[in-house]
Amino acid sequence: MISFARVTKRREGRDVLSAVSARFGRGEITAVVGPSGGGKTTLLRCVVGLDAFDAGEIQACGQSLGPGPAGAQKAALALVRRRVGLVFQAFHLFGHRTALGNVIEAPVHVKRASVALASERGRALLDKVGLGHRASAYPHELSGGEQQRVAIARALAMEPDVLLLDEPTSALDPERTAGLFEILGALREEGKTLVLVTHEMAFAARIADKVVVLHGGEVVEEGAPADVLRAPKDPRTRAFLAV
Amino acid sequence: MSRFVVAAVTWLVLALASLSASAAPERSTLTRVRESGELRWGGDLQGGEPYAYEDPAHPGTIVGFEVDVAAAIARRIGVRARFVQNDWSQLVPSLERGTFDVILNGLEVTRRLSGRGAFSRPYYVFTERLLARKDDPTVDGLASLAGKRVGTLANSLAYEILSGAPAPGPSPVLYEGVEEPYIDLARGRTDAVLLDDIIAARYGERHPELRVVGDIATGTYAVGVSPEDKDLLAAVDAALADSIDTGELERILRKASLWNARQAALRSPASATPEAPKTQPPSMSLSHAVLFLQAAGVTLLVSTLAMGLAVAIGLALAVARAYGPAFLARLAGVYVEIYRGTPVLLQLYLLYYGLASYVRFGAFTAAVIGLGMNYGAYEAEVYRAGIGAVPAGQMDAARALGMSTPLAVRRIVLPQAVRFALPNVTNDFIALLKDSSLVSVITVVELTKQMAITAVDVRSFLLPGLLCAGLYFAMSYPLSRWARGLELRLVRQ
Numbered sequence: 001m002i003s004f005a006r007v008t009k010r011r012e013g014r015d016v017l018s019a020v021s022a023r024f025g026r027g028e029i030t031a032v033v034g035p036s037g038g039g040k041t042t043l044l045r046c047v048v049g050l051d052a053f054d055a056g057e058i059q060a061c062g063q064s065l066g067p068g069p070a071g072a073q074k075a076a077l078a079l080v081r082r083r084v085g086l087v088f089q090a091f092h093l094f095g096h097r098t099a100l101g102n103v104i105e106a107p108v109h110v111k112r113a114s115v116a117l118a119s120e121r122g123r124a125l126l127d128k129v130g131l132g133h134r135a136s137a138y139p140h141e142l143s144g145g146e147q148q149r150v151a152i153a154r155a156l157a158m159e160p161d162v163l164l165l166d167e168p169t170s171a172l173d174p175e176r177t178a179g180l181f182e183i184l185g186a187l188r189e190e191g192k193t194l195v196l197v198t199h200e201m202a203f204a205a206r207i208a209d210k211v212v213v214l215h216g217g218e219v220v221e222e223g224a225p226a227d228v229l230r231a232p233k234d235p236r237t238r239a240f241l242a243v
Numbered sequence: 244m245s246r247f248v249v250a251a252v253t254w255l256v257l258a259l260a261s262l263s264a265s266a267a268p269e270r271s272t273l274t275r276v277r278e279s280g281e282l283r284w285g286g287d288l289q290g291g292e293p294y295a296y297e298d299p300a301h302p303g304t305i306v307g308f309e310v311d312v313a314a315a316i317a318r319r320i321g322v323r324a325r326f327v328q329n330d331w332s333q334l335v336p337s338l339e340r341g342t343f344d345v346i347l348n349g350l351e352v353t354r355r356l357s358g359r360g361a362f363s364r365p366y367y368v369f370t371e372r373l374l375a376r377k378d379d380p381t382v383d384g385l386a387s388l389a390g391k392r393v394g395t396l397a398n399s400l401a402y403e404i405l406s407g408a409p410a411p412g413p414s415p416v417l418y419e420g421v422e423e424p425y426i427d428l429a430r431g432r433t434d435a436v437l438l439d440d441i442i443a444a445r446y447g448e449r450h451p452e453l454r455v456v457g458d459i460a461t462g463t464y465a466v467g468v469s470p471e472d473k474d475l476l477a478a479v480d481a482a483l484a485d486s487i488d489t490g491e492l493e494r495i496l497r498k499a500s501l502w503n504a505r506q507a508a509l510r511s512p513a514s515a516t517p518e519a520p521k522t523q524p525p526s527m528s529l530s531h532a533v534l535f536l537q538a539a540g541v542t543l544l545v546s547t548l549a550m551g552l553a554v555a556i557g558l559a560l561a562v563a564r565a566y567g568p569a570f571l572a573r574l575a576g577v578y579v580e581i582y583r584g585t586p587v588l589l590q591l592y593l594l595y596y597g598l599a600s601y602v603r604f605g606a607f608t609a610a611v612i613g614l615g616m617n618y619g620a621y622e623a624e625v626y627r628a629g630i631g632a633v634p635a636g637q638m639d640a641a642r643a644l645g646m647s648t649p650l651a652v653r654r655i656v657l658p659q660a661v662r663f664a665l666p667n668v669t670n671d672f673i674a675l676l677k678d679s680s681l682v683s684v685i686t687v688v689e690l691t692k693q694m695a696i697t698a699v700d701v702r703s704f705l706l707p708g709l710l711c712a713g714l715y716f717a718m719s720y721p722l723s724r725w726a727r728g729l730e731l732r733l734v735r736q
Contacts, residue, residue: 048643081645088643092636096658106644109654158644 001026001162001193002047002084007056009042009217016042017053018217024162029184029194031208031225033201035240039217040197041089044164047195048086049077060084061161085155089167091147093139099126099150100135103157111158118157125153129183144171145179152183163187165196169203181207201241205229213237272344273320273475282317282324285338286348287331289420292445293499294349295326308499312366313347315491316466319482332397332419335360335699338469345479346467349439351400353462361470363479365463366492368505371401372443373456375435376428382435385459388413391434394424394686398699400462401437416606416686417696421446423596427686429453430599432606441501461505527706531697535707538693539714545610545689546676552615553675554668557622558657564623565630566652575623582620588681590617595685610682618675625667629660662733669726673719690714 002024009017017039024030032040045051047060049070058065061083063076070077093102103122107113113121126132129149139147148171155163168184169177177200184194184207198204204211204225211228213221213236220234232238276282286295286309295307305326317324327343334346338360351369352362375382382388385408393413395401405415416433418424424436425447436447440458447453466483468476486492487509496502563575582590591613595604604612633656641651661668680691688696694711698704 045639050639050642078645081643086643088636088640090636092634092640094637094640094655094659096662105654106646109650110645154644 002058002060002195004043005057005059007046007053007058009039009046009051009053015217017046019056020214020217020219022212022219022222024193024195025210026161026193027188027191028209029188029196029207030210030212031204032195032197032212032214033199033204033240034214034220035199038214040214041166043214044086044166044195044197047164048081048084049073050086082158083160084162084164085158085160087148087151087155087163087165087168089170091139091151091171093142093147093150093154095139098136098138099131099142099146099153102139102150103154106154107157122153122157125156126150128156128186129153130179145173145176148172148180149183156187160192162193162195165194167198168196169198169200177203201229213240215240271474272469272472273478276320276322276344276475280322282313282320282322282345283327283343284313284324284345284347285327285329285334285343286346287334288328290331290349291421293441293501308495308501309347309349311495311498312486312492315486315495316347316479316482319485320478330419332695332699335398335467336704338467344468344472344475349441349464350467351439351462352465353400353403360467361472361476363466363468363476364483365465365509366483366486367441367464367496367501368508369462369464370440370458370505371404371437371460371462372440372447372458373435373437374425374428374443374447374453375456376431376452377454378452379434382456384457388435390414392416392432394418394427394433394436395438396421396424397696399438400460401439404460405437417683417688417692418686419684423686425450425453426596426599430603432603527697527701527710531701531707532710534693534697535690535710535714538688538690539718541687542676542679542690542715543718545607545614545682545687546672546679548611549614549618549679550672550675552611553618553622553671556616556619557624557626560619560623561626561630561660562652562657564627566648579620579623582617583624587614587617587678588684591681591685606682606686609685610679610687613685614675614679614682618671621671622668625664625671626657626660628667629662629664630656632663633659665726665730665733669723669730672726673723676719676722677715 004020004022006019006021007017008015008019020039020043032043034040042051046053047058049065052067052069054067056067060080063080065073065076065080094105097105100119100122103125104115104118107118107121108115123132123135126135129152131146131149131153134142134146139150142150148168152163168180172180181203184196187194196208208225211222211225212219213228213232213234215236221228221232221237228237229241232241288296288305290296293308295305295309298304298306310326313324313326329337329342331348334348334350337343338346346360352365373382373384382391385404388405388408389411391413393405394416395405395418397417397419402415402417405413413435416424416427421438421442424433424438427433428436428447429450429452435456436443437459438447439462443455448455466479468479483492492509493502493506496506560575560578563571567575591609594613595606595609637655637659638651641655642648646654679689683689683692690711694707698707701707
């Protein structure tokens with residue numbers, strides 16, 4: 001579904017991503033783990049063209065993205081963004097729109113759906129993430145967990161095949177993490193491809209089909225969670241996991 | 244709220260009262276003139292050649308026939324003459340304030356001014372000359388001016404003639420300089436100009452599009468003195484009489500090419516001195532209040548339209564600077580710096596008179612465009628700050644959802660940026676409401692101009708000034724209340 005081939009990104013003379021190659025398979029949940037500053041967020045941003053990279057290639061949903069600014073590959077990026085949703089760590093809900101307004105914004109103005117149809121679908125999505133009763137609340141009236149679920153609903157409203165989630169557990173207490181677990185499980189049942197960046201190993205171990213360890217901009221290890229997290233081979237993974 | 248207004252008005256009254264108290268003369272002006280060794284005479288250099296104007300060959304030096312007349316009078320009193328610059332239409336109030344000792348600047352002996360200041364014997368006899376366009380045969384005299392726009396100077400004899408004409412009379416268009424009325428007439432913004440023959444000969448008749456219709460009245464220039472200064476008036480009269488008898492005045496007028504047969508009348512003061520009407524100055528009346536309300540309407544309309552334009556320009560500039568290609572962003576930056584860096588008064592002059600040969604805006608249109616373009620520069624900065632206050636993540640989120648940059652700017656960034664900017668936008672609108680008084684320089688009679696005209700009319704600044712201030716406040720206060728309410732509502736979102 002998405003694959004990285006020797007993708008390198010430099011920022012201020014340092015490799016944020018260093019010849020990263022990785023595959024995120026269709027219908028799988030992949031957890032990208034590693035210490036802070038390891039390039040995890042940049043990896044996600046490169047997929048949807050929010051960050052440009054300097055070398056290598058990203059294949060996403062049949063489109064090929066190369067190095068260089070987003071403006072130069074508008075058409076490919078437009079297609080990728082239609083099929084790949086991104087849930088930011090800080091959610092970035094639109095502050096001047098209600099929960100439902102956030103969810104229908106892109107369907108109405110990008111996909112040109114009618115407001116009535118988009119609203120109907122939007123309410124269904126909010127129901128699905130357990131927030132049907134908060135549809136007319138503004139972002140600042142919502143808790144962190146509620147904001148995250150609106151952000152997920154907003155991304156799903158564009159009917160993506162792939163959902164990227166940046167640190168989805170960081171704003172949640174353990175109880176709510178269970179709720180998120182359920183939502184993501186349901187999405188896998190629907191056949192969505194999920195890539196989530198996290199440094200919460202327990203969560204990754206519970207949910208992921210595959211784990212990729214990103215350390216200092218390099219993929220140092222990948223494989224099934226049971227293998228990577230319980231019996232890491234690379235010393236850097238071991239140091240990070242403190243096993 | 245009401246307590247605040249009472250306090251503000253009380254303060255204003257006290258401030259004005261102390262001003263007029265300090266202006267009261269303690270001893271005879273003539274004594275003071277002799278003691279200080281100088282006769283201060285008030286005039287307006289904007290009146291231009293040949294009255295009193297800057298010598299083009301020696302900038303900083305003032306020349307003109309009135310400079311010579313002032314010197315002739317001062318010499319006979321035994322002092323030096325010193326020129327004091329003052330807005331022409333406000334010469335009489337300034338004399339009353341004691342800004343200078345005498346007015347000597349094309350001061351026409353008019354009914355309106357008689358009784359307010361005392362006039363010396365005349366030093367010049369002029370005619371009121373009517374000019375019209377060559378291609379417009381409909382103007383052939385005062386009677387033909389009914390319903391037409393006629394340019395003149397505020398508080399002049401010509402204005403008195405025009406506004407005193409039987410209804411439906413001409414509608415006077417008031418200027419502050421002598422060049423502008425003829426520019427506007429030539430460009431078709433007015434139908435005729437009625438001004439003193441001296442002015443018409445120098446500024447009007449050289450326009451090839453214009454023709455002299457005729458002279459419709461005679462008047463005289465005299466030195467204006469405060470009514471209490473009887474000894475100063477006597478001294479000025481004696482000095483003028485001597486200048487006439489010795490032939491010095493004739494030499495002065497000949498030097499300025501102003502001598503003509505009419506000036507013979509100067510020798511017999513009785514025939515040249517007008518009757519001094521004994522009528523009391525008019526007081527503020529309901530008709531004044533109606534004029535004030537109309538003028539306030541003009542102020543509000545000009546300000547609102549200009550603000551609408553400023554918001555549109557400001558948004559376009561701010562978006563160009565934040566998201567446009569490099570050259571557009573730089574162009575927008577240049578616009579902002581130029582419009583912020585030069586006086587709006589100058590911009591209005593350039594737009595209305597400077598560009599008159601290329602684009603012919605009406606005065607009202609020019610006022611709206613001029614103020615709108617100027618405030619657009621300030622709005623651009625306000626919205627730029629507003630855009631900067633919207634977190635970068637909002638744009639990221641919009642793009643990740645597939646929005647193009649223009650769509651994201653329009654739907655996501657600007658609506659939030661405008662909320663951040665709203666307090667400053669309100670502030671600017673209130674400032675604009677007051678700055679709109681500047682458009683009187685391009686003949687739009689708005690609230691402040693109406694106040695100045697009425698103040699000269701009723702011979703007091705106090706009541707018209709308070710009424711004017713009250714009307715400005717009545718417009719700005721509800722606005723700031725409304726904006727505050729709107730802010731609170733938006734913040735709650």
